[in-house]
Amino acid sequence: xxxxxxxxxxxxxxxxxxxxxxxxxxxxxxxxxxxxxxxxxxxxxxxxxxxxxxxxxxxxxxxxxxxxxxxxxxxxxxxxxxxxxxxxxxxxxxxxxxxxxxxxxxxxxxxxxxxxxxxxxxxxxxxxxxxxxxxxxxxxxxxxxxxxxxxxxxxxxxxxxxxxxxxxxxxxxxxxxxxxxxxxxxxxxxxxxxxxxxxxxxxxxxxxxxxxxxxxxxxxxxxxxxxxxxxxxxxxxxxxxxxxxxxxxxxxxxxxxxxxxxxxxxxxxxxxxxxxxxxxxxxxxxxxxxxxxxxxxxxxxxxxxx
Amino acid sequence: xxxxxxxxxxxxxxxxxxxxxxxxxxxxxxxxxxxxxxxxxxxxxxxxxxxxxxxxxxxxxxxxxxxxxxxxxxxxxxxxxxxxxxxxxxxxxxxxxxxxxxxxxxxxxxxxxxxxxxxxxxxxxxxxxxxxxxxxxxxxxxxxxxxxxxxxxxxxxxxxxxxxxxxxxxxxxxxxxxxxxxxxxxxxxxxxxxxxxxxxxxxxxxxxxxxxxxxxxxxxxxxxxxxxxxxxxxxxxxxxxxxxxxxxxxxxxxxxxxx
Ligand SMILES: Cc1cc2nc3c(=O)[nH]c(=O)nc-3n(C[C@H](O)[C@H](O)[C@H](O)COP(=O)(O)OP(=O)(O)OC[C@H]3O[C@@H](n4cnc5c(N)ncnc54)[C@H](O)[C@@H]3O)c2cc1C
Ligand SMILES: Cc1cc2nc3c(=O)[nH]c(=O)nc-3n(C[C@H](O)[C@H](O)[C@H](O)COP(=O)(O)O)c2cc1C
Ligand code: FES
Numbered sequence: 001x002x003x004x005x006x007x008x009x010x011x012x013x014x015x016x017x018x019x020x021x022x023x024x025x026x027x028x029x030x031x032x033x034x035x036x037x038x039x040x041x042x043x044x045x046x047x048x049x050x051x052x053x054x055x056x057x058x059x060x061x062x063x064x065x066x067x068x069x070x071x072x073x074x075x076x077x078x079x080x081x082x083x084x085x086x087x088x089x090x091x092x093x094x095x096x097x098x099x100x101x102x103x104x105x106x107x108x109x110x111x112x113x114x115x116x117x118x119x120x121x122x123x124x125x126x127x128x129x130x131x132x133x134x135x136x137x138x139x140x141x142x143x144x145x146x147x148x149x150x151x152x153x154x155x156x157x158x159x160x161x162x163x164x165x166x167x168x169x170x171x172x173x174x175x176x177x178x179x180x181x182x183x184x185x186x187x188x189x190x191x192x193x194x195x196x197x198x199x200x201x202x203x204x205x206x207x208x209x210x211x212x213x214x215x216x217x218x219x220x221x222x223x224x225x226x227x228x229x230x231x232x233x234x235x236x237x238x239x240x241x242x243x244x245x246x247x248x249x250x251x252x253x254x255x256x257x258x259x260x261x262x263x264x265x266x267x268x269x270x271x272x273x274x275x276x277x278x279x280x281x282x283x284x285x286x287x288x289x290x291x292x293x294x295x296x297x298x299x300x301x302x303x304x305x306x
Numbered sequence: 307x308x309x310x311x312x313x314x315x316x317x318x319x320x321x322x323x324x325x326x327x328x329x330x331x332x333x334x335x336x337x338x339x340x341x342x343x344x345x346x347x348x349x350x351x352x353x354x355x356x357x358x359x360x361x362x363x364x365x366x367x368x369x370x371x372x373x374x375x376x377x378x379x380x381x382x383x384x385x386x387x388x389x390x391x392x393x394x395x396x397x398x399x400x401x402x403x404x405x406x407x408x409x410x411x412x413x414x415x416x417x418x419x420x421x422x423x424x425x426x427x428x429x430x431x432x433x434x435x436x437x438x439x440x441x442x443x444x445x446x447x448x449x450x451x452x453x454x455x456x457x458x459x460x461x462x463x464x465x466x467x468x469x470x471x472x473x474x475x476x477x478x479x480x481x482x483x484x485x486x487x488x489x490x491x492x493x494x495x496x497x498x499x500x501x502x503x504x505x506x507x508x509x510x511x512x513x514x515x516x517x518x519x520x521x522x523x524x525x526x527x528x529x530x531x532x533x534x535x536x537x538x539x540x541x542x543x544x545x546x547x548x549x550x551x552x553x554x555x556x557x558x559x560x561x562x563x564x565x
Contacts, residue, residue: 024518025517025518025519026517026518026519026527027519028518028519028520028522028551028555029519029522029525029551029555029557031522031524031525031545032519032522032525032527034525035525047519047555053554053556054554055553055554056553056554058350058351058352059344059346059351059352059353059512060311060344060346060352061512061513061518062309062512062513062515062517062518063309063310063311064307064308064309064310065308065310066308069517073512073518076512076520076553076554076555077554077555078552078554078555078556078557079554079556082554082555082556082557085557086557200310202310202311202313202348202389204313204387205311205313205346205348205387205389207348207349209310209311209346209389211349211351211352267517268517270516270517271515271516271517274516275516
């Protein structure tokens with residue numbers, strides 16, 4: 001059997017494998033990023049940071065249901081200044097580290113991205129797609145083609161780092177939004193963020209369980225939607241796509257890459273299979289490739305599209 | 307498993323001290339000493355509490371009145387409902403028959419009570435700032451007590467009392483929970499005397515099941531990799547005794563004072 005390679009080149013970032021830790025999962029500290037890297041991830045993403053510190057929503061902020069997870073964390077984060085203290089000497093992490101930046105207006109994105117410009121982050125992801133935090137993402141109208149173009153082109157002016165724009169699965173015109181991001185200078189599309197918002201009610205308490213009442217749906221329930229989004233985007237944009245949503249096995253990862261993703265993100269899967277899910281997925285991808293006669297993961301990208 | 311609160315009725319309330327109340331409720335899921343649950347009050351918040359009583363189908367949490375949420379718990383009456391999810395965390399590895407010691411600082415005693423109950427003859431050290439804060443006096447008759455102001459028992463901290471006790475007897479294992487700086491000092495004493503030690507740590511908890519990363523201590527998630535850690539693991543955790551994360555995720559120094 002020939003040697004199987006999972007290595008990819010994502011916007012000139014060399015990754016040992018295409019399995020990336022999604023934003024908002026574990027990425028609060030550098031120590032946890034390092035632990036995820038030691039558990040086999042090809043790259044890791046920090047939890048989204050804003051200009052000012054944010055406490056986020058009250059608990060419960062994350063719950064699960066039969067087909068996935070519902071969360072409304074509310075973008076809690078220590079703010080860019082403290083984040084810069086936390087995320088120093090990023091080479092210690094062992095794999096490329098992607099920053100995630102949020103803002104309530106164009107100027108905030110620009111400010112935070114500029115503050116990050118002298119750090120060792122390998123790329124910057126901009127989620128314009130959160131469904132449950134007032135002032136950010138969908139609730140601030142950042143998911144429209146116009147807003148996406150506006151924010152992306154402003155941020156583009158202040159950084160040379162690869163720029164990933166993270167989109168919502170909700171919007172019917174996801175391809176139009178992705179095109180706007182590409183036209184404005186994005187280097188990749190991250191698809192997708194959590195969908196919804198959805199709601200779960202405790203019937204004994206007669207109250208929604210999440211303190212914010214509604215939250216983003218992730219996990220298994222999201223996967224078919226995410227696959228469809230990536231499949232459609234692959235035909236629309238020329239830049240690479242990072243496929244995120246409901247991936248928890250090697251088969252899911254291959255499916256997402258066949259839809260057109262150059263790399264894949266893992267979030268909720270960490271809950272289902274533990275912090276070593278990255279190692280597990282890698283091994284499952286390799287055995288599937290072995291059994292099916294593939295030696296290079298790059299040959300799988302978009303294979304379902306012809 | 308589905309991580310959602312299940313509503314249960316409070317069936318009994320017990321006063322442990324002027325500021326600590328135990329709430330008892332039914333919950334038919336197996337729980338181990340040292341594990342914790344998330345307690346939900348709809349429209350208010352949800353926070354972690356250790357299992358202070360584990361009896362057949364009956365659990366109890368001992369709540370120290372501290373802020374908004376714990377005040378609300380103190381105002382509940384028998385028959386009121388709370389939401390519970392869990393249990394979470396790894397819990398203590400209760401070992402016998404060896405000579406062991408349980409050391410609780412303040413409300414930390416709550417997480418050790420179920421350990422002490424499973425170890426007949428164990429030495430129990432409980433320390434607080436002042437006499438009125440001591441809990442479980444009826445539950446455990448032979449505790450060695452200490453207060454910082456000397457109003458009850460030995461005058462000084464649990465660390466001081468442990469050192470006194472070690473002049474009289476050797477322990478093979480110590481279980482402890484309390485303010486982190488106290489835990490840090492106890493671990494140092496254990497290292498010096500070659501005593502096996504398990505420590506229960508506290509961090510800000512959001513999800514409780516290992517996904518959000520909020521409860522990090524040097525790459526270990528308190529909610530799922532802990533809250534109980536053995537001395538060997540603690541030696542690899544640089545943040546232990548030094549820094550903690552606020553609700554925002556901001557890193558701050560741990561207060562250097564014992565109480
Ligand atoms: C694993 C674990 C077990 C615990 N067991 C008990 C127990 O048995 N009895 C008990 O009285 N207390 C326990 N606590 C602490 C308890 O959860 C908090 O003290 C309580 O939530 C305070 O809430 P408040 O709104 O009354 O006070 P606040 O004024 O809101 O908070 C006071 C302090 O409590 C801590 N705190 C608040 N919310 C949380 C949270 N979500 N997670 C962790 N810490 C928080 C913070 O340090 C905060 O500064 C435990 C904590 C952890 C992590
Ligand atoms: C608890 C939780 C917190 C999240 N926080 C963020 C965040 O801060 N920024 C962001 O861009 N996406 C965030 N997300 C979305 C994930 O990055 C990812 O896009 C989504 O969960 C779908 O992937 P999954 O099904 O593998 O979880 C969060 C998701 C979860 C479950
Ligand atoms: S509280 Fe979320 S990982 Fe521990």
